[in-house]
Amino acid sequence: MQFRKAISEIKGLQYLAEELDLKSPMGKRFLMDTDMFCSEAELNIEYGLLDQITQAVKADQKVISDIQSKLSHLREIRGSVDNLKSNLVLDDVELFEIKSFAMNCHAVLNLQKELKQVVIELPNLSGLIEILDPQNTGIPSFYIYDDYSLELAEARKELRIAKSTNGDSEIKLEDLFCKAQEIESKVREEICTKIRSFASDLEIAIRKLAHLDLLIAKAMQAIQLNFNRPELVKESTSYIGMFHPMVKHELEKQNKQYQAIDIELQKSVCLITGANMAGKTVVLKTLALCQYLCQFGFHVPATSAQISLVDQVLLSVGDEQSELSGLSSFASEMMNVSKMVEESKKHSNVLILVDELARTTNPVEGLAIVNAVADIFYQNNIRSVITTHYSGLNSYFRKLRVKGLDKDLGDKIITQKNINSYMDYSLVEDNTGEVPHxxxxxxxxxxxxxxxxxxxxxxxxxxxxxxxxx
Amino acid sequence: MPFLKDIEKYKSLSIVGLEKNTGKTECLNYVLSRLRDSHKQIALTSIGIDGENRDQVTQTHKPEIELSEGMMFVTSEIHYAKRRLFAEVIDVSNQTTSLGRLVTAKAIHSGKVMLSGPANNAEIIRLIADLKEKGVDLTIVDGALSRKSLGSPAVTEAMILATGAALSANIPQLVFKTQYVYDLIQLAEINPELKPKFRGIENGIWALDESGEIKDTGISSVLMIKNKKDQLFQHGTDFFVSGAITDQFLDFLKNQKQVDKIRLITRDFTRVFANPETYYAFVKRGGRIQVLDKTNLLAITINPVSPDGYNLNSDELKLALETKLQVPVYDVKKIVGANAVS
CATH class of the missing domain: 1.20.5 (Single alpha-helices involved in coiled-coils or other helix-helix interfaces)
Structure with a gap:
């Protein structure tokens, strides 16, 4: 699964992606093209880099902001590098872009040396810079300098003299210009041949700088939003103080508090019950979000977390556009659930999250469906969560209940506006199978x-x- | 030519032709040639496309723009590739125009180039600011007065207007048309404190009430005025018009009993698209128009030759314009010719 696809499914992920302060165009593309990490070892390496950057962001703010400033000057040079690789001659604008890219890359390379440790090893492009900056000015502007060829310098000099004396005819001037231009083209060709050997280094540099940009943005976001690095485990996924950043942000805007929750998911089915407005759907969406964040190498919105990696997250939250497929909401939900069941029968390593299973049909059959689906997940040891309103769930399923409204509210007046402060969103183990009415x-x-x-x-x-x- | 001294006081200057073939490019080349010896860093750009070797419409001769060594210019990638000079690439913009990205470059040798530039006001303003940061003292914008253009040369501090026989082959008529544009350029600027209130407004007609608050009249465009007459005066008689001020609109207003109290505020003079007759009738009855951005008109240049062959008497035209307008008038070709002889 690519990040690009994941954000189209999970709104919370898209929100965080948009809030990321990525400086370079390649940083954005790099993020979108990122594949989900499914190997603990690889993800731990990525988290190691993120930790280093997080420390640097905290300790060496100045250096990091200098690096970011250099990153913000990067341009998309993929096209030019491709042209270079395929033996085409670049024009001055492309050469300018490559020169300015190489200079910025070199500056980042040097800036990283000021950090405690170099986080991302960048290729050394000083050889390329030397070619494109023959006067060693350190300025990124570019043209085919006289320094490249004596012949070119002579031709240009001749043209300049001819122009200033004013006596020469237009045709003569045109001739001189064409001659100089021809030499210039030849020199440009030679330069392109010389720098061709740097094409693969440039490609590496593009990718590495994009990665660095993304790491810095992730670290800054994690610090700002109080995200933490999860521990990768094999067994139970569990969160302490888990929150949904988007919902939290919305509530904070209205001066309301967000109640973080604790939850543990074993390799089995878990049913969440609770009153309406008790935040069951938010729990489900947060679980999906956290799993994706972790597997795309982000820190997660929780005080602490232990996460077991999966190959796939399967989510059904019932707000899909079923009208488009011409199916009723029940039919499209069932199709989706059927896919989940197929996966679970294969014993795939998946996380399945279903919101209000079979809510759009009658409660008798609805309950039967919930029990049947949950049973399949139970039998196959599938890490899965189903929220439901139905009473009469099989007693051997693990059940969590949202505490909900305090029973004894006295004479407090509760409205839509303040219900949030009287609702206890924490989850408790519940063995009754009865759903609060x-x-x-x-x-x-x-x-x-x-x-x-x-x-x-x-x-x-x-x-x-x-x-x-x- | 005295107006060249004045030019140096400004950070940005536009050169605007009232019609195709009114000698704008000659005027521009002349200004550039005179600035050659100043120690100022000059940059040149255009609103939209300009500087074609042959005029696309009339196929008449249109001189290219001649840059001298050290001058900076901004043009699109496509035109940059066709440059007839050696230049150093200084920057490439991130936004693209219809002709590719904008390249900022510095002429290494003198030579000719085709100019194109950003197409809307915000980007022209940004570009001028960016060039200033790159050490440019004066940015010259090759401008156009066009109903279709989102970019207006009025964003520059100073302006030179090129007029000529192409606009009208009859001297009184030519003077009348030029005077109209001259009068519009002279429209008063509103109180600077009020300006920020109107800056972000992109559509509709807004009223400015007595307490200085701006109120939406609910009329989305001057074209809707016929059906919503009653709504117009609900908050007073001061209006900000975001779009064009049309003939129809002024015609309607001049017949209202409150006409002598009406004040229209518009972005700049290029937003007034009414016929001169309608405009003058509106003003005569007491109506006023004011602008957010006013530019300083430095001079008017004339081209007495029209593309279809009319050749007006240059001195007569110059005199006629100078008597009517309080601004120096020059026939650039004549000056250039005189210089060449001497």
């Missing part, structure tokens, strides 16, 4: 029409008395 309570707190709440309450009362009679 708080829908009406929450609906009335939200101030929806009394008729609905009272009507529904009457229905429930009638049903209860009928059962009593029976």
């Amino acid at each position: 708080e829908a009406l309570r929450i609906a009335s707190l939200l101030g929806i029409s009394k008729e609905i709440v009272e009507g529904a309450q009457n229905q429930l009362n009638k049903k209860a008395s009928k059962e009593e009679i029976l």
Whole structure:
């Protein structure tokens, strides 16, 4: 899975990607092209680099900001390098870009030496710079300098003299110009041949600088948003103080507190129950986000985390555009879940996250579907989470319940605006299999029409008395 | 030529032709030739495309722009590749125009080049600022007055206007048309404190009420005025018009009873697209137009020859313009010719 594809599935990931302070065009492309890390060893190397950069960001802010300033001057030179590789002659603008790129690369190479340790080894392009800066000015501007060829210098001198004396005819001047231009072309060809051997170094440099840019941006984001490096483990994935950065940011804008949660996922199915508005979906989305962040080499939004790597994250949150495929929301959900079941039967190493499974159908069959799907995940030891409202779940499934509203609120008035401060979002182990019946309570707190709440309450009362009679 | 002394006071100058073949390029080349000996770093660019060897429309001779050694210029990649001089690449822009990215370069030898440049105001302003940072003392913009152009030469501090027989082959008519543009260039600038309020507005007609607050009239364009007459005056008679001020709009306003209290504010004089007759009628009845950006008109140059063969009397035209307008008028070709003889 490429990052490009992952951000189209996970909004939280896209949000973080957009907030990343990447300085160079190649940094952005590098991130988009990143493949998910599925090997612990590789990911640990990447995390090692990120740790070094994080330390540097904290200790040597000045050097890091100098490096970033150089990175921001980088231009996309892929096309020019490709032209160089395929034996084409570059024009002055391309040569200028290569020269300015090489100079910036060299500057970053030197700046890194000021850090405690060099994090990304860059190729040495001083040989290339020497060719493109024959006067050794250190200025990135470029033209075919007189220094390259005596013949060119002579031809240009002749033209200059001819122009200043004014006596020569247009045709003569044109001739002289063409002659000088011809020599210039020849010299340009020679320069391109000389610098051709640097093409592969340039390619490496592009990739390395992009990587460095990304590491700095990740480190800065992690510091700013309080992300931490997860420990990579084989068994249970667990988070302490896990939060969703986008939701947290939204709440902070409204002067509200975000309640971080703790959760542990074993290699089995786990059902999350809880009242409406209790944040079940956010838990699910945060789990997906954290898994991706980790496997794309980011730190994760949690105080501490232990993460077991997977080959694939399968997510069903029911807000997909099913209209487009011409399927009902139920049908498109079932198709999606069917894929998940196929994967789990293969015993693939996946993380499966399903929000409100079978919510759009009747509760009797819905419950049956939840139990059946959960059973398959259970049998195959698939790390999976399903949120649901249904009561009567098989007792051997592990169940977590969102604590929800305090039972005893006294005479506090709860509204849609402050419900957040009375909701306890923490997860507790729950063995009853019964789901809290708080829908009406929450609906009335939200101030929806009394008729609905009272009507529904009457229905429930009638049903209860009928059962009593029976 | 005295106006050249004035040029040196400014950081940016535009040279604008009132019509094709009014001698703008000759004027530009003349200005450049006179600046050759000053120790100022000059940079040259254009709004959109210019400097074609042959005029694309009329196929008449159109001189290329001659740069001297050390001058900087900004042009698109495509035109840069066609340069007839040796130059040093100093920078390449990140944004692209229809002709590729913009290359900033410095002439190593004198020679000719085709100019093209950024197409809208924000980018021209950014480019001028960028050039200043690169050590340029004066940026000269080869400008055009075009209804289609998003870029306006009025963003430069100073301006030279090129007019001539191509605009009209009849001297009184030519003077009248030139005077109209002259009058528009002289439109007063609004109070500088008010300017930031209008800067970001991109569409609609906005009212400025008595307390200095700006209010949306709810009228999205002057074309909608017919249907929404009643909404226009709800917040007073001072308006900022983001788009063009058209004939129809001024015609409508001049017939309102409040006309003598109306003040229109527009980005710059190039936004006024009304006929001179309508504009003068509006002003005569007491209406006013003011601008956010005013430029200083340094001089008017004339080209008495039109592409279809009319040849006006240069001295007569010069005199006629000078009597009407308080600005020096020059026939550049005549000066160049005189210099060549002497």
